[in-house]
Amino acid sequence: MSQISNAIATRDNGPSSVIEQYKPELALVAASHVKVDTFARLAVGALRQNPKLAAAAQANPxxxxxxxxTAARLGLEPGTEQFYLRPIKRKGQPEVQGIVGYQGIVELIYNAGAASSVVVEVVRANDQFNYVPGLHERPVHTVDWFGERGDLVGVYAYAVMQGGATSKVVVLNKDHIARAKAKSDGADTEYSPWRTDEESMWLKTAARRLGKWVPTSAEKRTAALERTDAPLPASPAPGVLEAADPDDETPIEGELVD
Incomplete structure (x- = not known):
């Protein structure tokens, strides 16, 4: 059992109480822009809204x-589309798993300050999509927002950098998505986001690939820093996404609670 688990076991282990008791520890690791009281309220709210999540937290605080x-270190809001909290079973025992959502990845890109905008969009069968590398700077994507768009067929992502240049454009088809899904633990279980919110998982896969080509940061650049001539990082901070979110890269022995 880990040191934090041993320490928790000696205290009141109700999930809400655990969060309150460990706010000082959260504050120590949190990104500088995180307001720990607000962060804690979001986490408690997520537990109250999901009895199965609360039960997993009670069983394994x-x-x-x-x-x-992890969410605090990355500066992402827990229990939101930035950072999901989901109940799983590992070797038959319930526990809580944290997963970075696609909006969390986009937030990490914005935090680095190198991108002025980030575009992540799905393409459906009845959309018009055209992108030729070397000919087009960015994809040309036309959507009939009030018509029947059809099934998901692809997804793309890119960032517009400060100064107007376009980052590498990530374009993924159904085969790319299928391979990413195959690496995700519990993808075919009832409560997996691959089944409950498939479009978001397509978006996340593309955003995650983009995060390997543009800078990402857990810390927001301050207005004061942005007024200096300090250079922007030329590449993503190593390990920011990989260490935080094993879901798409490293299958683990676990299944979602159903």
Whole structure:
């Protein structure tokens, strides 16, 4: 059992109480822009809205705090589309797993300050999509927002950098998505986001690939820093996404609670 799990076991292990008790520890690891009181309220709210999540947190409060520590370090809001909290079973035992959502990845890109905008969009069968590398700077995507768009067929992502240049454009088809899904633990279980919110998972896969080509940061650049001549990082901070979000890259022995 981990040190944090041992410490939690000696205290009141109700999930809401654990979060309150460990706010000082969260503050120590949190990105500088995180307001820990607000962060804690979001986490408690997520538990109250999802009885199965609350039960997993009650059974394994150490896993809850591990997930929350990761969210705090990245500066992402827990229990939102930035950072999902979901109940899983690992070797038959319930626990809480933290997963970075596609909006969280976009937030990490914005935090680095190198991008002025980030575009992540799905393409459906009845959309018009055209992108020829070397000919087009960015994809040309035309959508009939009030018509029947059809099934998902692809997804793309790119960033417009400060100064107007376009980053590498990531374009993924159904085969790319299928391979990413195959690496995701519990993808075919009832409560997997691959089944409950498939479009968001397509968006996340593209955003995650983009995050390997543009700078990402857990810390927001301050207005004062942006007024200086300090250079922007030329490449993503190593390990920011990989260490935080194993869901798409490293299959683990676990299944979602159903």
């Amino acid at each position: 150490g896993s809850l705090m591990s997930a929350l520590m």
